[in-house]
Amino acid sequence: MTKEKFFTTLGWVGMVTSVLMYVFYIPQIGNNLSGQKGTFIQPFMAAVNCTLWVGYGLFKEKRDLPLAIANTPGIIFGLIAAFTAL
Secondary structure (H helix, E strand, O other): OOHHHHHHHHHHHHHHHHHHHHHOOHHHHHHHHOOOOOOOHHHHHHHHHHHHHHHHHHHOOOOOHHHHHHHHHHHHHHHHHHHHOO
């Protein structure tokens, strides 16, 4: 396997694991909605962090779509988890 192919594969595997990490906010959202409130700040800061990474991935000279795709669920689920915790 070439070095370029290795890093391409590593990038896509990282994208999948990142998406899964943010999708796992769904149980916290469910708990928040059922009255077992979690913390606001951690998922909110995750959403802020992901927003910065999505912007970086989309607006740099050579777009980094795996980076942007990997962090998009973090914005959505992070904000939902944060605001349902209030």
